[in-house]
Amino acid sequence: GLENARRQYADADEMFVGFDGEEDLHARTADRDVIVATHFGTVALVRRLRERRDDFLPAYYVQDYEPFFFDPGASESREAIDSYRAIPDGLLFAKTGWLCDLIGRLHDVPVAKVEPSLDHQVFRAGSRRRKNRGRVRVVGMVRPRTGRRQPLATLRLLDRIQTELAPNVEVLAFGCRQRELRRFAPQRAGRVENLGVLTRAEVADVLGVADVFLDVSSYQAFGRTALEAMACGCAPIVPRVGGTSEYAVHGENAYVIDTTSEEAAFEAVSDLVADRERLHRLQAEAVLTAERFSVMRAAVSEYVTFAAEYAGRGRHVLTVPEDRRPAASSGRPA
Structure with missing residues (x-):
């Protein structure tokens, strides 16, 4: 509301x-x-x-x-x-x-x-303020109440990444409060650093210091956060099913994967951690892609x-008088 x-x-x-x-x-x-x-x-x-x-x-x-x-x-x-x-x-x-x-x-x-x-006033690539001593920072969104976003698979994958790819990575999660995460996944909630529920500006701050944004949703009708991540200079890993093809091209500015396979997602992250030149190339192309929106x-x-x-329909062409407010919307912000 x-x-x-x-x-x-x-x-x-x-x-x-x-x-x-x-x-x-x-x-x-x-x-x-x-x-x-x-x-x-x-x-x-x-x-x-x-x-x-x-x-x-x-x-x-x-x-x-x-x-x-x-x-x-x-x-x-x-x-x-x-x-x-x-x-x-x-x-x-x-x-x-x-x-x-x-x-x-x-x-x-x-x-x-x-x-x-895409709001470039909020989501933009600036000076990359990294304090992770050369480690690749991987960020994922976890929303327990949204099953199609595969929150448990996301949390499990983030935990595996930080365990098996240490000391070359740092992982962060956001999207829900810690108490909600503890109820949802009590054994894993304390293993992955959770930043909680963030505002748009706070999401932009996190993406601005991240290297990889991980989205293993079962599908994405669009996947706005991945595009916002690209605008911030972050390489996204996104689901193959859905509308991510509007901006994501596998191997050029993103990794587009089969998100039914945890192994495919883990291998995508592993590949980018191991090949920093490829990671940086994807990040640069991601920023250029985001500029189109x-x-x-x-x-x-x-x-x-x-x-x-x-x-x-045979009506007049619309005009927008300067003193007219935007048309009313009967739903939620797009």
Whole structure:
């Protein structure tokens, strides 16, 4: 919600506007040309607004394939599946070709492709402030409540890396509080240094002094943290399944692996620890790759998508008056 956004974004009160229910949102968006849901749970709200007025473009920015989040028989899974067709004239769009293709193939609905964003004001390569005496610093995100991120496999792998590759490595984890980690994996929680739950700026600080970012998720619809790591000069190891191909090229700026195999992930890290020249080459290419992405590029791609959709429906081309605030979003920050 808005409080979480305030913790993550210094300008949250300029960027986000809270609302209190459907009536309040209806009033706040009365003069808006586009209203976008960013989570499957709020698509129904945009649909109800559409039923009340027909002079705006209803849209859904699909962040992930959300039916994967739940057991097949769960009510949330059904709601997520239904969200793709919930608004008959709605525009669906996503930031990766993988996600566009998956939804199009499984649900027979078109999904427009827009550009991913990257905030270079926060995530950027600067002076690499290393105090690890030449050791390769490997960082992984551990989120026990998100099974598709394979938190236990990540923790087990980090522990193995620091044990078998010592003294040439240092490992760090972040993404959850220590007490949550102790409940989740009591035998391993104390073996890997855990930095806890971090803000965006704190994540950037950690990535800025890391060498390798490890993501062994079962899949990534996009994998934003890996791209942010690249912008900070960190070589990522990412899953083969999903949308990481938007930025990751195996052996050039990243290692793209089969994350069902712990051995494949361990060998990828071992290879980079043993071959510092290759590691540095990947890091340099990672920074160059990240430069292709920006908040402005993403915003323009979304605007062009909205304008084209508007024009295709015979409406006026969108304009953005200087005194107009951003269109309201009925979901979570992208």
